[in-house]
Amino acid sequence: MAQRAELIAMTPKIHIAGLNKYYGQGHRRTQALRNVDLEIAAGEFVTLVGASGCGKSTLLRTIGGLEEYEEGDIACNGNIVDGPGPDRAMVFQSYSLYPWLTVTENIRFCRKLEFHRRNLTSTDVEIASGRADALIALMGLSHVADAYPAELSGGMQQRVAIARALMVRPDVLLMDEPFGALDAQTREVMHDLIRHVYLLEKTTVVFVTHDVEEAIYLGQRVVVMAPHPGHIDSIVEVPFGAGRDQDLKLSSEFTALKRRILERIRETSGVRTDLKQLEKLTRTNQA
Numbered sequence: 001m002a003q004r005a006e007l008i009a010m011t012p013k014i015h016i017a018g019l020n021k022y023y024g025q026g027h028r029r030t031q032a033l034r035n036v037d038l039e040i041a042a043g044e045f046v047t048l049v050g051a052s053g054c055g056k057s058t059l060l061r062t063i064g065g066l067e068e069y070e071e072g073d074i075a076c077n078g079n080i081v082d083g084p085g086p087d088r089a090m091v092f093q094s095y096s097l098y099p100w101l102t103v104t105e106n107i108r109f110c111r112k113l114e115f116h117r118r119n120l121t122s123t124d125v126e127i128a129s130g131r132a133d134a135l136i137a138l139m140g141l142s143h144v145a146d147a148y149p150a151e152l153s154g155g156m157q158q159r160v161a162i163a164r165a166l167m168v169r170p171d172v173l174l175m176d177e178p179f180g181a182l183d184a185q186t187r188e189v190m191h192d193l194i195r196h197v198y199l200l201e202k203t204t205v206v207f208v209t210h211d212v213e214e215a216i217y218l219g220q221r222v223v224v225m226a227p228h229p230g231h232i233d234s235i236v237e238v239p240f241g242a243g244r245d246q247d248l249k250l251s252s253e254f255t256a257l258k259r260r261i262l263e264r265i266r267e268t269s270g271v272r273t274d275l276k277q278l279e280k281l282t283r284t285n286q287a
């Protein structure tokens with residue numbers, strides 16, 4: 001099997017070089033990302049972790065074309081990213097479904113818009129309907145296909161949002177803390193579901209999370225980001241193969257990796273220093 005470096009050389013799905021990103025103007029201008037270099041191969045599952053404010057969402061949104069960038073390059077399939085496109089679908093923590101449409105209608109909706117735009121034929125529409133039905137089955141939504149979002153649990157709503165994102169057969173699925181609002185049990189189910197879908201659809205996935213366990217369980221590589229300004233601190237290869245189950249999280253190899261990444265996030269977040277300063281301040285005030 002080809003090594004990752006060879007894969008990237010053959011098919012660099014996402015290429016990021018020298019990316020600097022700023023927010024605001026004048027004296028309010030702040031740098032959110034500094035000199036980010038990252039290459040992601042076709043079919044890779046990469047997770048982004050790091051302390052709050054280190055630029056995970058900014059990086060993801062910039063890849064998605066939702067944020068402009070001033071310096072550096074981002075390319076998807078060799079094409080410079082200068083806005084959103086059907087090659088990159090996004091899934092957010094909030095499900096952002098259309099409340100007045102059923103599950104099936106939500107999933108078909110954006111594809112319908114595309115048909116209108118591109119003036120496609122009824123055969124294309126039929127093919128899309130088949131795709132929608134397949135995704136509904138794949139995501140375990142068949143029994144709620146005619147329900148409205150308000151009638152579904154959070155986990156179910158997120159399944160609909162993922163199915164909708166997959167509807168356009170994106171090359172890259174960009175996920176911003178998609179399971180952040182779900183309870184622990186539902187998250188576990190969603191982890192196994194998203195891995196199953198990923199292996200089946202062979203999509204490239206970039207996934208932002210606060211949860212290091214989630215990042216290791218899902219990813220082939222974990223990109224650890226650090227703040228002030230946001231940058232890539234290190235990239236950790238996950239040594240586990242495609243066949244993963246929940247018991248993996250209990251293995252010593254998994255917990256050691258988790259400890260290593262958590263330690264790195266603590267080191268780079270500055271929280272430890274802040275606590276020390278706070279202790280010092282408290283002692284001074286008490287003296």
Ligand SMILES: Nc1ncnc2c1ncn2[C@@H]1O[C@H](COP(=O)(O)OP(=O)(O)OP(=O)(O)O)[C@@H](O)[C@H]1O
Pocket residue numbers: 023024031032050051052053054055056057058059210230
């Ligand atoms: N629209 C915006 N305008 C100005 N500054 C912003 C904006 N969005 C993000 N920032 C700043 O950019 C930096 C990176 O934010 P970002 O949300 O990307 O970090 P994050 O790692 O995703 O954080 P979290 O884990 O808390 O969601 C932060 O300092 C944040 O305050």
